[in-house]
Amino acid sequence: MRKVVILGGGYGGLKILLQLLENDLPDDVHITVMDRNPYHSMKTEFYTIAAGTSADKDVRAAFPTDDRVTYVYGEITEIDTENELIHIRESSEPVEYDYLVIGLGCEDNYHGVEGAEEFTESVQTFAKVRHTGLSVGNLGAYGKVTIVGAGLSGIEVASEIRESRADLNIRLLDRGGSVLKAFDPKIQAHVADWFTKNDVEVLHHANVEYVEKDGVCNNGVCYVNDVTIWTAGVRPCYLARALPFEKDKQEKLVVNDFYQVPEATNIYVVGDCASSEHSPSGQLAGQQGEQIADVLLAIFRGEEPRKPKEIKLKGTLGSLGKSDGFGNMMQQPVTGLLPRLAKSGVLWLNKRH
Numbered sequence: 001m002r003k004v005v006i007l008g009g010g011y012g013g014l015k016i017l018l019q020l021l022e023n024d025l026p027d028d029v030h031i032t033v034m035d036r037n038p039y040h041s042m043k044t045e046f047y048t049i050a051a052g053t054s055a056d057k058d059v060r061a062a063f064p065t066d067d068r069v070t071y072v073y074g075e076i077t078e079i080d081t082e083n084e085l086i087h088i089r090e091s092s093e094p095v096e097y098d099y100l101v102i103g104l105g106c107e108d109n110y111h112g113v114e115g116a117e118e119f120t121e122s123v124q125t126f127a128k129v130r131h132t133g134l135s136v137g138n139l140g141a142y143g144k145v146t147i148v149g150a151g152l153s154g155i156e157v158a159s160e161i162r163e164s165r166a167d168l169n170i171r172l173l174d175r176g177g178s179v180l181k182a183f184d185p186k187i188q189a190h191v192a193d194w195f196t197k198n199d200v201e202v203l204h205h206a207n208v209e210y211v212e213k214d215g216v217c218n219n220g221v222c223y224v225n226d227v228t229i230w231t232a233g234v235r236p237c238y239l240a241r242a243l244p245f246e247k248d249k250q251e252k253l254v255v256n257d258f259y260q261v262p263e264a265t266n267i268y269v270v271g272d273c274a275s276s277e278h279s280p281s282g283q284l285a286g287q288q289g290e291q292i293a294d295v296l297l298a299i300f301r302g303e304e305p306r307k308p309k310e311i312k313l314k315g316t317l318g319s320l321g322k323s324d325g326f327g328n329m330m331q332q333p334v335t336g337l338l339p340r341l342a343k344s345g346v347l348w349l350n351k352r353h
Ligand SMILES: Cc1cc2nc3c(=O)[nH]c(=O)nc-3n(C[C@H](O)[C@H](O)[C@H](O)COP(=O)(O)OP(=O)(O)OC[C@H]3O[C@@H](n4cnc5c(N)ncnc54)[C@H](O)[C@@H]3O)c2cc1C
Pocket: 007, 008, 009, 010, 011, 012, 013, 034, 035, 036, 037, 040, 041, 043, 044, 045, 046, 047, 074, 075, 076, 077, 103, 104, 105, 106, 123, 124, 152, 153, 156, 237, 239, 270, 271, 272, 273, 280, 281, 282, 283, 284, 285, 316, 317, 318
């Protein structure tokens, strides 16, 4: 039997699994999926868990049941590429692989800010975002929440919390001169206006110096605060960063045209762990996953894999609570209810795999 091991059943890993199962996988190939959670986590919706506006079960989906797949649930602690073994905390029995896919996503990047790791809440794993939701939910009337970082996830977290709790004092720290610096000015203006109308304080040109248990110090001013949520940057999962292979400036693993690690071509990298000209996203991970599955299927059938086509992304959609949003649709910046409905539609499709 040829053993394929997929590390991480997120957007990239799950797409590869589904494509392999749906496309005449040769009989002598067996797939093992390893994840800490016994379900697919819809990370793009984690902001709703932070705000307490979704139930846990609304942002996860069951993995497919299939005789050709074994699931190993546990915390991966080491990828031993020399002996081709994967170790998990819960078992002394490592999992062997002939072909490996690394799709372990990303974690917070604290950029060396003192106290940030210790005293901020996170939206990067299911367990952490549940904790964030609990901290926000348990706040008394007029509690103070600071969100550090005004990219897509920071905006979604801040607006969803506002919609969930009208009483809270919410402050958003933005490193740039306007929120969502990667987006069209029309979208930036719409989002800024939403925050003004909904009483979310936005501080631009932020430079957080340190975080304490009950405060955030920014540009020499310390704000007393109850809950601080970190959305100010990510880096690939530490297990990927620890591998003895070349990485790019963002610490992502460098891959060739076939998503293989050049130093070990039986190892593939997908999503937030893989070096790419595109910004990390669930959409990108899914498209890469489809292409990796095509490469693997060709190799399993003894064929020469075709070079994957250029990735074409459809644009990003963001939410401002449940009835407003923004995004690029058909290469146009769009704001209001339409992009919000489109985002809900994408989630619905994802849930149906
Ligand atoms: C709040 C928020 C909003 C976002 N909104 C959008 C959006 O609107 N559109 C968009 O395209 N992208 C969005 N993203 C980004 C998107 O979620 C990621 O880019 C995407 O999830 C990356 O997919 P992936 O397959 O690389 O990793 P993931 O989907 O993160 O999957 C990684 C998997 O690995 C598992 N794992 C990790 N480490 C271990 C370990 N040590 N042991 C066992 N299992 C492990 C995890 O449980 C997880 O299942 C958002 C992210 C956040 C946080």
